[in-house]
Structures are given as structure tokens and as C-alpha cells.
Amino acid sequence: MSDTSGSGDWHRRTLEHRGALFAVLSVAAIAVGSVVELVPMFTVDFEPEELEGISPYTPLEVAGRDIYVREGCYLCHSQWVRPFRSETVRYGEWSRGEEYAYDRPFQLGSRRIGPDLHRVGGKYNNAWHYEHMMDPRSTTPGSIMPTYPWLAEWKVDPADATASVTTLASLGHPYEASVLSDVPAAMRAQADEVVADLAASDITVEHDDEIVALIAYLQRLGRDGRAKIAAAEAAAGGEGSP
Amino acid sequence: MTTHPPDAAPAPAYDDDIVRHFFLATVLWGVVGMLVGVIIALQLAWWPANLGVPHLTFGRLRPLHTNAVIFAFAGNAVFTGIYYSMQRLMKARSHDLLSRIHFWGWQGIIVSAALTLPFGLTQSREYAELIWPIDLAITVVWVVFALNFFDMIRRRQVKHLYVAVWFYMSFVLTVAVLHIVNALAMPATLTRSFPIYSGMTDALVQWWYGHNAVAFFLTTPFLGLMYYFMPKAAERPVYSYRLSIIHFWALVFLYIWAGPHHLLYSGLPDWVQTVGSAFSIMLIAPSWGGMLNGLLTLRGAWDRLRSDPILKFLVVGISFYGMSTFEGPMMSIRAVNGLAHFTNWVVGHVHSGALGWNGMISFGMLYWLAPRLWTKVHNEGWVSLHFWMATVGIILYTVPMWAGGVTEGLMWRAFNEEGLLQYPNFVDIVARLAPFYWMRFVGGLLYLSGAVLMAFNFILTIRDAAGGSAPAPVAAK
Numbered sequence: 001m002s003d004t005s006g007s008g009d010w011h012r013r014t015l016e017h018r019g020a021l022f023a024v025l026s027v028a029a030i031a032v033g034s035v036v037e038l039v040p041m042f043t044v045d046f047e048p049e050e051l052e053g054i055s056p057y058t059p060l061e062v063a064g065r066d067i068y069v070r071e072g073c074y075l076c077h078s079q080w081v082r083p084f085r086s087e088t089v090r091y092g093e094w095s096r097g098e099e100y101a102y103d104r105p106f107q108l109g110s111r112r113i114g115p116d117l118h119r120v121g122g123k124y125n126n127a128w129h130y131e132h133m134m135d136p137r138s139t140t141p142g143s144i145m146p147t148y149p150w151l152a153e154w155k156v157d158p159a160d161a162t163a164s165v166t167t168l169a170s171l172g173h174p175y176e177a178s179v180l181s182d183v184p185a186a187m188r189a190q191a192d193e194v195v196a197d198l199a200a201s202d203i204t205v206e207h208d209d210e211i212v213a214l215i216a217y218l219q220r221l222g223r224d225g226r227a228k229i230a231a232a233e234a235a236a237g238g239e240g241s242p
Numbered sequence: 243m244t245t246h247p248p249d250a251a252p253a254p255a256y257d258d259d260i261v262r263h264f265f266l267a268t269v270l271w272g273v274v275g276m277l278v279g280v281i282i283a284l285q286l287a288w289w290p291a292n293l294g295v296p297h298l299t300f301g302r303l304r305p306l307h308t309n310a311v312i313f314a315f316a317g318n319a320v321f322t323g324i325y326y327s328m329q330r331l332m333k334a335r336s337h338d339l340l341s342r343i344h345f346w347g348w349q350g351i352i353v354s355a356a357l358t359l360p361f362g363l364t365q366s367r368e369y370a371e372l373i374w375p376i377d378l379a380i381t382v383v384w385v386v387f388a389l390n391f392f393d394m395i396r397r398r399q400v401k402h403l404y405v406a407v408w409f410y411m412s413f414v415l416t417v418a419v420l421h422i423v424n425a426l427a428m429p430a431t432l433t434r435s436f437p438i439y440s441g442m443t444d445a446l447v448q449w450w451y452g453h454n455a456v457a458f459f460l461t462t463p464f465l466g467l468m469y470y471f472m473p474k475a476a477e478r479p480v481y482s483y484r485l486s487i488i489h490f491w492a493l494v495f496l497y498i499w500a501g502p503h504h505l506l507y508s509g510l511p512d513w514v515q516t517v518g519s520a521f522s523i524m525l526i527a528p529s530w531g532g533m534l535n536g537l538l539t540l541r542g543a544w545d546r547l548r549s550d551p552i553l554k555f556l557v558v559g560i561s562f563y564g565m566s567t568f569e570g571p572m573m574s575i576r577a578v579n580g581l582a583h584f585t586n587w588v589v590g591h592v593h594s595g596a597l598g599w600n601g602m603i604s605f606g607m608l609y610w611l612a613p614r615l616w617t618k619v620h621n622e623g624w625v626s627l628h629f630w631m632a633t634v635g636i637i638l639y640t641v642p643m644w645a646g647g648v649t650e651g652l653m654w655r656a657f658n659e660e661g662l663l664q665y666p667n668f669v670d671i672v673a674r675l676a677p678f679y680w681m682r683f684v685g686g687l688l689y690l691s692g693a694v695l696m697a698f699n700f701i702l703t704i705r706d707a708a709g710g711s712a713p714a715p716v717a718a719k
Contacts, residue, residue, distance in 0.1 A: 011487065016403050019395040019411075026412045026494055030419065030454075033499035033521070037514055038423075038450060041443045066434065070362030072301025078584055082507040086655035089663055097509025100441030105366050108445050108508065112584040112654075113286065113300075115668040142669045144289045146299045160431060167430035171438065 046098050053228040056102040056173040057220060059183045060190040063161040064217025067210050068107065071148070078109035079118040079221065092119030092226065099225035102173050114145060121221040126194055127201035129215045151211040158184035158208075190216055256329040260341040262615050264322035265608060267349060269697050271318055272604070275310030276690040278303055283686050287679035297360035305371040306359040311596060312369060312459060314352045319604035320463040321348070321387075324410055326611060327470040328391065331407055333399035340390035347383035351376060363433045367448045369455045370424050374435040377425040384421065388414050405486045409466030412494050416458040424451035442509045450501035457497035460595065461563075464603050465493075468536045468560060471607045475552050481538035489531030496525050503574035506583065515576075522574035529567030536560040551625040555606030558633060562598025566591060581655075586678065587647025590640045597636045597689055605632065605696060612703055620702035624695055631692030638685025646678030 015022055057065060068074070081087050083094040095118050100106055124132075128139055133151055136143035162183040169175045179186045191207035194215055198205055205212055285291040285300045292298045321344070329336055354376050358364070364371040372380070391414050395403070403411075424447055427435035439447050473480050480486060502510060502518025537560055540546075540553070547553050569591050573582045582588060605628065612619050619625060653671045656664035665671050 012402060016408075017401045019392070019398075019403060022403060022408065023392070023411055023415060026408070027415050027419070029491065029495040030412075030416050030458075030498040032495065034419075034423075034450065037499060037502065037517065038447065041446055041511075041514070042439075069364065069366045071299065072304060072362070072364065072366070074366055075301050075304045080508060082580070082583075084507070084580065084655065086657070086663065090654070090666070090668075095509055097442045097511075100445075100509065102440060104436040104440045104444060106441055106444040106448065107366065108505070110368060110504065110584070111588070112650075114672070140669050142673050144286060144672055146285075146289055146292050146301075147294065149294075150296050160434075163430040164434065164436070167428050167436050171428055171436060171440070 046101060050098045051101055053231070054098055054101050054224045056168065056175065057217065058186065058190055059161060059165045059179060060187040060194075060213050060216045061220045062164050062168065062217075063156045063187060064210075064213035064215070065107075066161070066164055067151070067214045068217055069105070073117075074107045074109040076109075076111065076113035076145070077115065077117045078112050079116065080108040081116055081118050087116070091116045092222065093229050095222075096225055096229075099222070102168075104168065104171065104173075114143075117218070117221055119222040119226060121219050121223040121226075125201075126197045126215050126219065127203055129218055130198060130201075130203050130205070130211060133211060133214070148211075151214060152205060152209055154210045155206075155208045156187070156210055156213050158187070161187060161213075187213075255333075255335055257325070257336050257338060257341060258615055260336065260338075260345060261322055261326045261611070263345050264318050264325060265611060265615060266700075267345070268315060268318040268322055268604065268608065269693075269700055271310055271314030271352060272601075273690070273693050273697055275307060275315045276686070276693055278307040278310055280683065280686045280690050282307055283679065283683045287676060287683050296362075302360050302362055302364075305364055305368075306356060308369055309355050309359065309371065310352070312455070313355075316460055316464075316596075316600045316604065317348065319600070319607065320413070320459075320467065321345075322611070323467040323470065323607055324391070324463070327406060327467075328394050328410065331400070331404045331470070332394045332397070334394045334397040336394055337390050340386050340393075344383060344387045344390060347379065347386065351379055351383060354379070358433070365427070365435065365437075367424065367437075368452050370421075370448070370451055373433050374425070374427055374429050375432065377421070377427075380421060381418075381425075384414075384418055388418065404469070405480065405483070405490070406466040406469040408490050409462045409469065412490075413458055413463040413466070416454065416462075416494070416498075420451045420454050420458065424448060442505075445505055445508070446502065446510060446514065449504040450498075453501040453504060454498055456592075456595070457493075457500070460600050461497070462494070464563075464600055465532050465536075467603055467607055468532070468556070471603075471610055472536050472539050472556050472560070475550070475556055475606065475610050476540050476543055476546070478539050478541070478543055481535050481541065485531055485535045489528040489535065492528035493525070493532065496521050496528060500525060500574070503579065506574075506576055506579045519574050519576060519579075523571045526568060526571045530564060533560055533564035533567070536563075551622075551629050552606050552609050554626075554629050555602045555609065555632075558629075559599050559602030559606060562594055562602065562636070566595040566599060569594065581651040582647060585647035585651045586643045586675070587651065590643030590647060593643065594636065594640045597632070597639060601636075601689070602632065605629075605693075608696070608700075612700060616704050616707035618703070618706070620699050620706055624699045628692040628696050628699075631688050631695065635685045635687075635689030635692060638688060639682050640685075642678040642681035642685070646675050646682075649678070650675060 081091045081094045088094055132139045133148045135147050136145040165175065165183045166180060169180055188207055191212045194212045195205055195207050281291065282300050282303050325336055325341065355372055358373055359371060363373050365373060427437045429435045437444050469480060499521035500518055502514045503522045506515050537557065540557065547557060572578055573591060609619060609625055650671050653665050658664045
């Protein structure tokens with residue numbers, strides 16, 4: 001800069017000539033909004049009654065969720081029903097904030113190439129999910145979803161799932177000591193139920209097939225919240241509300 | 243008042259070798275990132291395009307596409323421009339070793355992204371998918387870059403920090419803050435971790451990061467490039483110094499608040515949603531301040547737009563910046579967001595920014611730099627052809643995405659006379675989008691083809707320079 005003096009240039013002398021000060025102020029400028037928006041969310045916890053009825057994913061569901069994350073399901077499916085009639089009619093109850101209390105990482109998604117999944121738990125039976133993952137067009141003609149045959153071939157690694165569950169426990173997810181002491185056994189118990197249910201539909205899977213864990217996760221989605229909302233509405237109705 | 247970037251010192255004082263490195267990496271990763279984009283665009287029009295290979299499914303390739311274009315293409319473009327312009331603006335050579343650690347470290351991170359994301363190794367945080375060991379590597383490389391950057395400022399031979407430097411500085415510092423806060427996680431295995439935040443808090447942190455990756459990785463450094471290369475290419479000083487001060491401080495202060503507009507109608511507290519919307523709408527002012535300052539730099543020289551393809555790239559780039567920073571605030575209004583969110587409209591919006599603003603500014607800068615780093619561009623006609631391929635490509639991309647987005651948004655919410663959903667089967671709506679997906683594929687393919695033409699042109703340019711028969715590099719102005 002050949003010419004940096006002159007009238008009205010006080011800010012050049014005080015700021016644009018001073019690199020360190022400029023750097024500090026530019027960080028201060030972004031710190032304000034960050035602190036105001038983020039810090040309240042860090043410091044305010046849910047009230048205990050808000051979390052009543054909301055429990056962490058079981059070990060098998062955690063393993064299924066790891067698969068959901070791995071395959072990038074969230075890139076086409078949201079888990080976030082908005083409070084619009086068009087969405088509650090299509091999907092079910094709108095999503096409350098506390099329902100995600102044990103979602104790490106969150107899976108709200110940002111795009112609906114396929115439908116929302118937050119209330120998919122219990123909507124279809126296990127066999128439907130199996131057929132759908134093997135060939136989406138067998139259950140949903142016209143679907144553009146890829147086929148996922150490898151989920152019936154690849155196995156859940158018990159050590160890997162144990163690492164996930166114990167890490168979530170270390171972050172505060174409440175698990176029974178008996179579950180933490182033998183995560184594979186807890187997975188096995190739930191997986192056997194899914195295997196038996198699929199067998200009744202003439203579908204043969206092993207308890208440690210990835211598809212079993214993924215189905216367990218999908219069948220869990222949104223159920224705690226839905227049960228809680230239904231209970232609250234029943235209670236309100238019982239008191240004679242309109 | 244002088245607002246023109248200062249003139250260069252004699253060439254040998256500067257490390258242009260590192261600029262050449264980043265330049266070539268920009269071209270290479272640009273083509274790769276756009277190619278992956280075209281592949282996943284094809285998959286939405288014709289699902290078997292994943293060939294039944296797990297690693298090539300949409301869910302695994304989309305993060306590779308976004309990371310490649312944001313951090314590999316746009317990132318290397320920014321580093322190219324920063325190493326070229328900072329040395330000249332500061333009249334100080336960058337540190338040779340730090341520059342090379344930065345370059346090879348960054349390329350290593352990109353390669354490790356390409357080797358992990360297709361295997362499903364991801365944190366599932368949009369634009370921050372890379373697993374925790376790579377996050378650590380990013381932190382180290384970023385510190386090296388920051389040391390190199392601030393050391394140039396410390397050793398500078400000029401008193402004044404030119405406008406572009408403010409925007410670069412905000413980029414270096416804010417990206418560091420965003421990356422570290424968003425990446426805080428507890429490792430479970432070498433390739434998997436769980437964030438220290440959960441649920442809506444995790445979503446808020448991620449979208450505070452995600453939106454400000456747009457702000458401080460794809461906006462402020464590109465405004466810095468605009469403030470350096472636009473006056474150089476136009477041979478005119480920046481329109482207004484005062485405007486640049488006002489819009490800089492307003493932009494960095496306001497942008498950081500805008501993240502919650504990604505979570506409207508969610509379980510996030512209402513006040514956070516409202517604040518996010520309000521600040522997003524306010525952002526029109528500083529965004530357009532930057533656009534006007536860039537466009538008006540061409541005042542008195544608009545006739546050169548007819549003949550100079552570099553100016554065409556820059557002016558169209560700045561115009562797309564103006565359009566997408568108008569569209570973004572509109573989409574942050576709750577009622578509009580209710581329709582637009584989750585639809586292809588959002589995809590169209592981000593691509594008018596990425597292809598229109600980041601892409602066109604990068605191309606203009608590369609074409610301006612090539613003769614100064616090697617020799618006269620091999621084929622000037624191809625530069626104009628690339629400009630038209632890119633411009634038409636963007637239109638063929640964004641218009642169908644906008645139309646397809648509004649279509650699906652309206653169909654999702656349509657009720658019939660009996661008060662029932664008019665399209666209760668979601669897949670019926672999906673089927674209606676196929677023509678839009680095909681048009682978008684063609685637009686993307688055209689844009690990619692333009693980039694391939696550019697790469698070919700640069701290969702021949704470098705061969706010309708190596709051949710020695712071509713004229714010597716154009717002296718830096």
C-alpha cells in the first residue's frame with residue numbers, strides 16, 4: 001500500500017495495520033453468536049420427567065445403528081417428523097426433542113429421497129424389512145433404493161459392538177451392569193427373537209447377520225416417544241379434556 | 243485512497259512452486275469430485291448405476307462427493323490463491339517447509355478420505371464425516387497452515403492488511419474453531435467414535451459447523467480471492483474500501499448465528515430456531531455488499547466482459563453468489579422452509595453456490611494464474627467454450643432441481659377433497675422426479691466436461707512451457 005495515510009483513516013491505524021488485534025477481533029466476532037446459541041444447549045439438561053420412558057438403544061440396536069450410519073441411510077431418509085398435518089398423517093406423531101436424548105451421532109437427516117423413518121418402528125413386520133433390504137422393489141415397486149444383499153452375508157463383530165456400547169455407556173447412556181459385562185449375550189438374546197420371527201416367515205438368517213441388527217434398530221425407531229405421547233394423551237383424555 | 247492490491251516484488255522472492263502444486267491439485271480433485279457427483283446423480287435417475295458394489299452405493303459415495311468438492315477442489319483452490327496472493331500482499335515469502343507439509347498433508351487427508359468413506363467409515367456429520375484419526379490429522383495440518391499464514395503477516399513489508407487478507411484470516415481462524423468443537427468425540431475403535439453431544443444438541447453443533455463451513459470455507463476465503471483476483475483481472479481498484487469494511491465485519495458477525503435454519507420445525511428450542519432464521523435473513527445485506535463491491539469493481543470496464551473469458555467467469559461467479567445469498571435467506575423464512583426443506587430445492591440451492599460461485603471463481607482464478615505460473619494458455623478458444631459449458635451446465639442443473647424440489651414439496655403436503663393425503667404412497671412422488679434427475683445428470687455432466695476440457699488445456703499449456711518454444715510467462719502485474 002503506497003497510500004495509507006489521510007483523513008478518516010483512524011481505523012487503518014487502529015485496526016487494519018495491526019494483524020494480531022485484527023485476528024483477535026475477528027474471533028471475538030464469531031464467538032458471540034456461537035456462545036449465545038450453543039452454551040445454553042450444553043448447560044441445560046432434560047428434566048427427569050421429560051426422559052421418563054425414553055431409554056437407550058439395546059446392544060443389538062446399537063450394532064444396527066452402526067450399520068445404518070455406515071451405509072449412509074441418513075443421506076436419503078430423515079428421522080424427523082415435522083409438526084405439520086401432512087407429515088403426522090403420513091408418518092405419525094411429530095418428533096419431540098427429548099426422543100433423541102440417546103442419539104449419538106444424531107440421524108435427523110437433511111434430505112428425503114425416501115420417506116421419513118422416525119416412526120417406522122413397528123410399522124412393518126420383520127419379514128417386510130428383510131425383503132425390502134434384499135430388494136426394495138419386491139415390497140415397494142418403483143423404489144430407487146439400492147439392494148443391500150451383503151447385509152445378509154456380513155456378520156456383526158461382537159468385539160466391535162461391545163466397544164460401541166461401552167463407549168456410549170462411558171458417555172452417560174444408562175445400561176445395566178449385567179448388559180455391560182456381557183454385551184454379546186445381550187445381543188444374542190434379542191437377535192434370537194428376530195431370527196425366530198423371520199423363520200416363521202420362512203426366512204433363514206443367523207443371529208449375527210448384520211440384517212438382524214439393522215432390523216432390530218429400525219423396529220425400535222420412534223417407539224419410546226410414541227408410547228409416551230400416547231400415554232400422555234390417554235391421561236389427558238381421562239381427565240375429561242375435549 | 244488506494245484499494246488496489248499492491249504490486250508484486252521481483253518474482254524470485256516468492257515461492258510460486260507451491261502455488262503450482264496447489265493449482266494442479268485443484269484441477270485434479272475438481273475433476274474427481276465432480277465425477278463422483280455425476281455418478282451419484284445418475285444413481286438417483288437409474289439406481290442400478292451402483293453396479294451392486296457396496297462401496298459405490300449412494301449412501302457411501304455422497305460424502306465422498308461433498309468432501310472432494312468442498313475440501314479437495316475448493317480447498318486446494320483457496321490455498322492456490324492464498325499462497326499466490328499472500329506472498330505478494332505481504333511482500334514476504336511463505337515458509338518453504340511449512341508450505342510443503344501443508345500441501346502433502348492436505349493431499350494425504352484427501353486420499354485417506356477416499357480410502358475410508360467408500361468403506362462406510364464415517365461419523366455421519368455432513369461435511370465432517372471423516373473418522374477421528376483423520377480429524378486429528380486435519381487439526382495438525384491446519385495448525386501448520388495457520389503458522390505459515392500468520393508468519394507471513396508478522397514478517398510483512400507493508401503496513402496495511404489488504405481486504406483479501408481479512409477474509410483469509412477469518413477463514414483460517416474460524417475453520418479451526420468450527421472443526422475442533424464439532425469433532426469432539428469419544429473413540430470406540432480406531433475407525434469409530436461417538437460425539438460428546440447427543441440428540442438435538444449434537445444436531446445444533448453439527449449445523450452450526452455445517453452452515454459455517456459454507457460461510458467460512460466456501461464464502462469468506464472466496465471473497466478474499468474475489469478481492470485479489472477481480473481487481474487484478476479487471477485492472478481496476480476495488481469499488482469501495484468503506485463497503486468492504488462494513489460488509490466484512492457484518493458478514494463474520496452475522497453468519498455464525500445462521501446454523502439453526504437447518505433445524506426449523508425440529509425439537510430444537512423455538513428461540514434458537516427464531517434467532518437462526520432472523521440472522522439468516524439479515525445476512526442478505528453483507529452478502530450483497532460483497533457482491534456489489536465485486537461487480538462494481540468492473541465499473542467503466544464492462545465492455546471488457548465481451549472479450550475477456552476470465553472476467554466472464556468471475557462476474558458470473560459473483561452473480562451466482564448474489565443469487566444464492568438471496569435464495570438462502572428466503573429459504574430460512576419458516577413458511578418457505580416448511581416447503582423447501584428435505585427437497586431437491588436445497589440441492590439446487592447449494593449447487594448454485596458450489597458450481598456457480600466456488601466453481602466459477604476458481605476457474606477464473608486458475609485461467610488468470612496459468613500464464614503467470616507457466617505460459618500463455620494453450621487454447622484461448624477452449625477457455626470461452628469452458629465458460630459456456632459451465633454456465634449452461636449450472637442452469638441445466640439448478641432449474642430442474644428447483645422445479646423438482648417444489649414438485650415433491652407440494653406433493654408431500656397435498657390433501658384431496660376428503661381430507662386424505664393425495665399421494666399417500668411416497669414412491670409415487672419419487673417416480674415423478676425421474677425426469678428432473680435426468681436433466682440434472684445432463685447438467686452435471688456438461689459442467690464436468692468443461693472441467694475436463696480445462697484440465698486438458700492446462701496439460702497442453704504446461705507442455706508448451708516445458709517445450710521452451712512458447713513465450714515466457716507473463717510478468718505478474
